[in-house]
Amino acid sequence: MGRFRRIFAAGAATWLVAATAWAQSAQIQGRLVDAQGGAIPGAQVSAIDEDKGLVTRETTSDASGFFQLVALLRGRYTVRAELSGFKTVERGELVLDPNQVLELGDLTLEVGAVTETVEVQVQMPVVETGTSQKSYTISDTQVRELSLNGRDFTSLLKTLPGVATNETGFLLRFNATTGFNVNGLRDSMNNVMLDGTPNTDTGANDGQYTQLSLDAVGEFKLQSSSYNAEFGRNPGALITATTRSGGQQFRGTLYGFRRDGKWDAVPHDSLTGERVPLDYNQAGGNFGGWVPIPGISSASNKKLFFFFNHESTRADRPAESILEVLHPDLLNGDFGRLLRFNDDGTPVTFEGTNLNVGTVFKPGTIVRDSANAIIGGEPYPNNIIPTSEWNGNAQGFLNVLNQIYGQVDISSAEAVPGTPQLLRVPFDVVNEFSKDQEVLRVDYQASASTSMFFRMVLDSQREGQPRGIFSTQTFPVIPMFREKPGQSYSFNLYNVVSPSVTNExxxxxxxxxxxxxxxxxxxxxxxDRDLLGFTMGDLYPVGAHGGPVNPYNKFPNFNCGESCAFSPFPLTWRSEAPEIAITDNVTWQRGEHTYKTGIFFNMAFKAQQPSWTMGNLDFNPNEQNINETNYGLANLLLGNYTTYQQSDGIYYGDFRYIGAEGYVQDTWRVNPRLTLDYGLRLSYLGPTYSTGQFLQNYFVPEAYDASQAVDIFTGAGVLRGSVIPGTGNPFNGMVEEGSSGLPKGGIENTVDFAPRAGLSWDVKGDGQTAVRAGVGIFYERFRQNTLNFDGLGSPPLSYTPRLFGGNVDDIAPELVSAGVRFPVGTVGVAREGHPPRVYSWYAGVQHQLPWNFAIDASYIGNRGTNLAYQRNINQLPLGSTIANPPPGGVNDAVRPFLGYTNVTSVEFGAESDYHGLQARLTRRFGDRFTANVGYTLSRAQSHVDADGTTIDYFLDLERQWGLAGFDRLQMLTLDYVYELPDIGTLWVDNAIGRVLLNGWQISGVSRFWSGTPLTITSNGNPGTTGGGVRAEHLGGDLYPAEKTRDTWFNPLAFGRPADGTLGTTPKGFLRGPGINQWDISLFKNTRVNDRVTIQFRLETFNAFNQVQFDGIETGIDVPNAGQAVTGATREDTGRVTTFRAPRQIQAGLKIYF
Structure with missing residues (x-):
């Protein structure tokens, strides 16, 4: 927090000296005419904030009668126009959204006395004729009256066209901005602005600094495509949220929400028929009004307003209700359940042998061919390993594994289909969540030309997860917590310098x-490793810079395959992320042109550790482990690891980011029916670089000198695979940022140009139909979690050797203290630095329909280029290790860059492509009924879906091209709020009837979406020292006649590819289950008196308790190359592995006063 206090002080000092202004303001514009349609210049036009009861902006109409009221905050306004010789005209009930250009068209002034007022009563305009920006608004009614499963306001985005998400169940999370993809772009490209302040964490771009309470949100807007040059930082959806503000009346709300697992339906995959425990409570309240200060704000001249909201959430929420655990027989050394048999009882064998698939072999006896397929070996009798051969540390590992069996009822377990060595057991993994938030906003309207507000949000949050944070343990052994307090302060100043110039x-x-x-x-x-019975040592009991690498003396992380993974995220990990953002706009209205220019300056101070390894054992079978048995748990019992890694220290780094952007744009009102927007944004987006004691190191292929390559020892013994001392340069190719031609942050960044253009054409000039289009280029700032932090975990600063094919008894400091080194993994970066770029375009029509309905239909497209992906450049071409097996089976001896294992390079050459037809039917301003219907028909394609994805084969990026993992062909969404007629007044008309029968309200969200693509993967040996393998499609029906829980697709239509190949099944070859979700709520509003109303809420999610499949097992595991999947080798392939949530119920109470 010390760092943050310094940053906050610097920001406060900046506020005191700032003389210019910016914000996410909106504007109202129109034209004043007389009864004959002639222009009326020189009239005074005012914007009156109806909630605050004061004039917030004034201007005069120009020679053409045109006027603009700019720098307005969201709210309800009345526009008043007055000129001597004419009656005053007022148009009220104007609802202004964030960043909106509200076009009123022509306002007619009648001849008469200025003291006479004409109130214009016409429908609120919803067709946007004054701007080309593509956006959707989530109204305050939707925010207030639609039920959300977890009360997370960003979940409302699912009601909008073009927004895809897989979430349907209870959401209770830390400020996520990911989980929804907009217009086919990555979810990390989303950008959330809170009152104009960037609210997206700079590390992963996947979370908000503070996630505003739903009851503190005034309104928010999604700008989804081709928005103006004024906006930048990220190319995806711009989500603009605003806080509520106080008004001239004192108003408040008290509220509480309750969830109990006993109210919900039984999960569709329950093994016991019991409901999942859930205990959720949320309580809060808000209060707002005006502040009396003598000489500044009085009852007759209210200028100072406040709004305060407090909310507390406490929840014990279910994460899983079923765990898959190893059958107890295996923990006793009996592996008979691994043996595979055909339906006729004959054994499934390794090709060319009579050895049963699933055989556990004695160490050192397995014989393999050049493709590493098993062709011989000495089995353990009856597939049982006698305890006399177990390693001395085996009991320590078993003491970890056995912790689950005292917590579950094995008698209620069922075998996993096709995998009898695994059991499904009922076990409620319940995560803890707590959050407290305070929101304060103070508005001051100094005059009609100057206004400002200050807003702060303070979060205190904590989550606890029994299975771990960031990484998952098979079952709870080390429960972990994550504390994530966030703060956000914003100061907004609006100043109308002259009738034509505004600063914000x-x-x-x-x-x-x-x-x-x-x-x-x-x-x-x-x-504690000692108390658990471990006797093995550490490579590094003490870190290279002092202090323990393993501060809690925790047992080593280990993974032995199925239901045997215990690698929790490093304990005591921490980070800080203070940030300053300043944005300044100047608007100049001159004739038919509205010019706007501005800058955005962003400085982020990040302090974070890379994830370090506190001892990590991998026991999974691998040909490099000469003592392996063919099964991970068997290797564990014998102590024969495949790989072991441990870091030599913990490094806490300081990082800096500086971004600067500027723009110019012009909105040209060519005539009253045609508006053109065009502009140019210039962006310098980092990169992030390290400062202080520890600097990042990257692998640079051009700096690698083959003549300085190390030699790898390929003989037998504990040093097998090590670097032979005295040979070569162990840091060959490693470069510290800021030296040897490698710029700070590893990226050579430049200023990028982003032109934008658009038009809006009022077809008939009556504001009823508009043709709108836009095009633009957008850039994304480099994500820190992708490019940075891990550079601190690279040599020569940090050293994480990888030992392989050894025994746990041999792990000791002596292995590395005598100068012996082992190959390490490291990271690289494409330093030429081309920020991810998106070309975006759209064209559409908006039309006003009868009964307050409006339709918005558009074609939207975009093309992403220079997108980040990851590539392991230390691999070999296909089939290399099959044609020429590595000496001694040591892959690290034949890699291109000797001395290293995987070299993961972040590169910027991936692409994405999106084409969509989107439509939204809206009824926003009805008296008792509001509704939206959204429909999307689209296709999203990409190489990879996320920055952190490593491609299957390092020489073939195009192999990755196909449907994006989040693609949904069709999405239909309906949301509605309907206040039922007051039948108590209509039919009964007495006090009891009115109380019982009046005030009922129904609302809901219904979704009917197609499924996402499925990619069928396979085991196999591509002979590349790594890489991903896909299955071969061998023919036959892809889907059964009826899709069931047991068979969503036909696994027998697929097979394992030949060795030395990667398989030919395309990415996204099949489709998974869709979404058919009905969320329906019933509210009862009871008016106690003129000042108090009570609202009871009954909210249901998946109201009809429909069975909805979710996850599908898409991987095949076939023992022999080129063989098809059979009934005996199918295991879980093609089966439904998870279900969407059953019916869930939430009760709520609100008191409005």
């Missing part, structure tokens, strides 16, 4: 601290 300013200071650690009250015997 926003300065934001934000911060996000994080800590990940074990539960404070966790018993020591759950994790």
């Amino acid at each position: 300013l926003i300065i934001g200071v934000t911060n996000l601290d994080q800590v990940v650690d074990k539960f404070e009250d966790l018993p020591t015997d759950r994790y």
